[in-house]
Amino acid sequence: MIIHKEGDKSKAICERCKEIVPVTFRYAPFMAQGLKVPEVMQGFCDKCGDSVSLPHQSTYRIREYRESHNRPVEFRVPPHFTDILLTIGNMHKVSQKPNLLCRLLSELYLSKISLPGGSRIQKQIVLALTEDIAGGKSKDRLSCVFPDNAYATLKTVSSAEHKTTSDIVRGIIVTAKHDILDKRNRSISKEFEELAAAKL
Ligand SMILES: [Zn+2]
Known part of the structure; x- marks a missing residue:
């Protein structure tokens, strides 16, 4: 070249x-x-x-x-969502910045959604919004700058599911909580660490 x-x-x-x-x-x-x-x-x-x-x-x-230079996308979340992000970040020694952790986890799950068979994960994320842990007063603010492809997927998913982009990100955080903190899913953890290493 x-x-x-x-x-x-x-x-x-x-x-x-x-x-x-x-x-x-x-x-x-x-x-x-x-x-x-x-x-x-x-x-x-x-x-x-x-x-x-x-x-x-x-x-x-x-x-x-x-x-x-993409504009940051703002989300409001209940404070325990920030705690989920910080716990995941600490567990993987990735970062203690909620915005960054939110972006990395969202990128990870949005990339999974865009793969073949990704509709199953999409349904899982939407279903997560109906759980008890998804509730609470949205008092914390997250601000994420997404790469173009991740943002495009986020927009596509939210309009297909008749949800806001904020809803989808909340669904992703709850799904990540189950995968990483509850089920201790090693392959997701590994993918998350690899993504973080590549992006940080
Ligand atoms: Zn000329």
């Missing part, structure tokens, strides 16, 4: 000059879906200075930037 460095030369079609032009690669701001991403490698037309090509390496940088 070609990785360009600043100053590399190539050729590309320039729409403004309407011809094949020599281009020079350098880092500059790039507009991606309304978001200005700083320092993105692009090829610039040597004649008019327009940005005319975006090398493959830049797609990852743009995605990483976009995902890290």
Whole structure:
């Protein structure tokens, strides 16, 4: 795979000059879906200075930037949900930040839902909302920034189940409590630790 460095030369079609032009690669701001991403490698037309090509390496940088700038999703939960998150975090020595733990657990379960056979887990999460432990006054606030794919799954599931995204996340926390704290499900714990290691 070609990785360009600043100053590399190539050729590309320039729409403004309407011809094949020599281009020079350098880092500059790039507009991606309304978001200005700083320092993105692009090829610039040597004649008019327009940005005319975006090398493959830049797609990852743009995605990483976009995902890290996704708006946080706010959830209100009963305080014992925060205790569940902290207990799970402490058990795995992952983190003691409720927001981060909520995001990691949600990502884990949302990725399971999007796999074949994931509808079973989806039902389990929705059913968890009817349990006694799912109740209580929502006095704590959680704020999670999800990667694009996890957020898309969260939206899809909540509209399919006629629930709010907040409901689904609450269902995930109760399901995680059963899997990890009650059943001591080792494979879920291992997946959670691996995800945390990859993301932290
Ligand atoms: Zn040009």
